[in-house]
Amino acid sequence: MEALKQTRHIGFWTGIVFFALMAVLAIALESSSGGNTWLRTLNNIGIFTALALSLNIILGQTGLFNMGHIAFFALGAYVTAVLNSVLGWPIIYTLPFAACITALFAFVVALPVIHLRGDYLLVVTIGISEILRIAFVNDIFGLTQGPNGITGIQRIELFGYRFMSQFAQFYLIWGFVAITACLFYFLEHSRFGRALNYIKYDEVAASGNGVNIVRYKLIAFALGAFWAGMVGTIYAPFIRTISPGLFEFKESVLLFAIVILAGGGNIVGIVLASFLLVGMRDVLTMFGDWSMLLFGLMMVVIMIIRPQGIMKPRRRQYNAGHLVGKFPSGIGKKAGLSAGNQAEVVE
Amino acid sequence: MSLLSLQNVIKKFGGLTAVNDVSFTVDEQSVVGLIGPNGAGKTTVFNLITGNYAPLSGTVTFRGQVINGQKPYKIVQQGIARTFQNIRLFQQMSLLENVLAGRHCRMHAGLFASMFCLPWQQREEKSAVERAMQELAFVGLDAGYDNEAGNLSYGNQRLLEIARALATDPKLIILDEPAGGMNDQETAALTELIAAIQKRGITVLLIEHDMNLVMNICQKLVVLEYGAKIAEGTPEEIKSNPKVIEAYLGTSDDE
Structure with a gap:
């Protein structure tokens, strides 16, 4: 593929190896006793990985502090649940609706607040997600059935195959994660992905180079929400009963922590951080009342050991070495200024 | 006129x-x-x-x-392209990516084309990299294209800003x-x-x-x-x- 020739995609191949290993691991777990619990944990991690990848577009790539991402996930799940349980649609047909309605919602609520910076945006997004959750609790339009939520959501059926067991859903969820990671990886290595980074690092310079800031920020928000809506569609039939209690503020915080811990929008970092935080939370439940205390303690330890995040933000690699020295210089034969042609490392 | x-x-x-x-x-x-x-x-x-x-x-x-x-x-x-008095480079990004910022306004690939690596998007990307390298060479910084912009000396940062501005045609x-x-x-x-x-x-x-x-x-x-x-x-x-x-x-x- 041209994309692979053009740049050195190490991360891309790392991803392929990782997902292949995951597929093998699932088979091993399926055939072992007690493997089902682990598959369930892995599926949970998968859901959160996909969500964190979608938040990464907004927070990691564009630098917009969205602390209410769980609202988009919730909306997607509720749209699917309502269409399935009230109107009887097969789950798979609800996917585009859940995604588009969520994206539209994100676009409309982001439009008036998109110019807010840093923590101001953070506070507004918390507000948006809480308003939505409370609307679900209050059985808005008589559709969401209040605090008890919607029950009896069907399983996903694809080409006549019904994804029932944890094992089957594992492939569905992690397949979705793999596709997401792949598409977002390509997006990151493009004009679009760079524009998001330019906005994150310096809005004035980005605008001065022709980046339409407001447009890109809104698209980033809508895209992140679109994806979270789709994850919602996968999640609803996975747990079969959805209620407002699943979409509390603390879940947004967890997602936020995953993206920050990943380090500068790094996709590999997102997967690792999801395993670490979501996996840790699931495993720690065996300690009962102590679990949250231990979770907090571990967060503190991580922030002391790796304050910059698990991974370094990876600079994109461009295959431009063959172009060095090919073009004429405007300052005679001398390359660069007195400092020489190499960058000086000032640390 | x-x-x-x-x-x-x-x-x-x-x-x-x-x-x-x-x-x-x-x-x-x-x-x-x-x-x-x-x-x-x-x-x-x-x-x-x-x-x-x-x-x-x-x-x-x-x-x-x-x-x-x-x-x-x-x-x-x-x-109309500009440079800034108090240098405004994307410090954490590479020299090449800084100059590619200048190409942004002359490129067309949007969300969909980028995500699915459409052939024309790949061609556009390739020619943008070439053009950016050309501008880096013009200011004499092409050999260090992969370095972080923030690590450049002050004078070279100014040159990089000029290259970025020139890349906007x-x-x-x-x-x-x-x-x-x-x-x-x-x-x-x-x-x-x-x-x-x-x-x-x-x-x-x-x-x-x-x-x-x-x-x-x-x-x-x-x-x-x-x-x-x-x-x-x-x-x-x-x-x-x-x-x-x-x-x-x-x-x-x-x-």
């Missing part, structure tokens, strides 16, 4: 009149210097041209079209104190570079305090003081203009 012209442009910040009724023109393929003491409103004039500020009154005309009040990203598309490039923080040797190289930019058919408008540089390369100078234009002309005319001498050196009470 002139490439850029400002007519009676006024900009106020609260009670302060930063730019007071300034008019001047920039001819195609010339190098024009905007000089004046600190706080004379030179950078504000630049910000009015590039759309960072909108003038209170007056017009900015570029290639026969009124451009004031437009957003910066639109003005870049029309062919400008008709007019606006340089805000390009020699700021450069030593003599670096300034000499910069002088050569500005001449080379002019040779490419690009018009240059610059703010600079280094009078040697300004007198050497500018065909025309515009002098500002307290937001108002006090003189305009060739370097020779400006050198002997009593108002300019007064603005720069002050007058003695004895006279």
Whole structure:
């Protein structure tokens, strides 16, 4: 593929190896006793990985502090649940609706607040997600059935195959994660992905180079929400009963922590951080009342050991070495200024 | 006809009149210097041209079209690129990616094309990288294309900003104190570079305090003081203009 020739995609191949290993691991777990619990944990991690990848577009790539991402996930799940349980649609047909309605919602609520910076945006997004959750609790339009939520959501059926067991859903969820990671990886290595980074690092310079800031920020928000809506569609039939209690503020915080811990929008970092935080939370439940205390303690330890995040933000690699020295210089034969042609490392 | 012209442009910040009724023109393929003491409103004039500020009154005309009040990203598309006085590079990104930022306004790939790696998007990306490398080579920084911009020396950061601006295919490039923080040797190289930019058919408008540089390369100078234009002309005319001498050196009470 041209994309692979053009740049050195190490991360891309790392991803392929990782997902292949995951597929093998699932088979091993399926055939072992007690493997089902682990598959369930892995599926949970998968859901959160996909969500964190979608938040990464907004927070990691564009630098917009969205602390209410769980609202988009919730909306997607509720749209699917309502269409399935009230109107009887097969789950798979609800996917585009859940995604588009969520994206539209994100676009409309982001439009008036998109110019807010840093923590101001953070506070507004918390507000948006809480308003939505409370609307679900209050059985808005008589559709969401209040605090008890919607029950009896069907399983996903694809080409006549019904994804029932944890094992089957594992492939569905992690397949979705793999596709997401792949598409977002390509997006990151493009004009679009760079524009998001330019906005994150310096809005004035980005605008001065022709980046339409407001447009890109809104698209980033809508895209992140679109994806979270789709994850919602996968999640609803996975747990079969959805209620407002699943979409509390603390879940947004967890997602936020995953993206920050990943380090500068790094996709590999997102997967690792999801395993670490979501996996840790699931495993720690065996300690009962102590679990949250231990979770907090571990967060503190991580922030002391790796304050910059698990991974370094990876600079994109461009295959431009063959172009060095090919073009004429405007300052005679001398390359660069007195400092020489190499960058000086000032640390 | 002139490439850029400002007519009676006024900009106020609260009670302060930063730019007071300034008019001047920039001819195609010339190098024009905007000089004046600190706080004379030179950078504000630049910000009015590039759309960072909108003038209170007056017009900015570029290639026969009124451009004031437009957003910066639109003005870049029309062919005005700039560098910043306090360097605004994307410090954590590579040299090449910084220059690619300049290509942004000439590329078309959107969300869908990028996500699915459409063939035309790949071709566009490839030619953008080539073009960016060309501009890096033009300022002599191509060998270090993969380095982080923040690690460059001060002088080279200024050059990188120029490369980024050139990558936007400008008709007019606006340089805000390009020699700021450069030593003599670096300034000499910069002088050569500005001449080379002019040779490419690009018009240059610059703010600079280094009078040697300004007198050497500018065909025309515009002098500002307290937001108002006090003189305009060739370097020779400006050198002997009593108002300019007064603005720069002050007058003695004895006279």
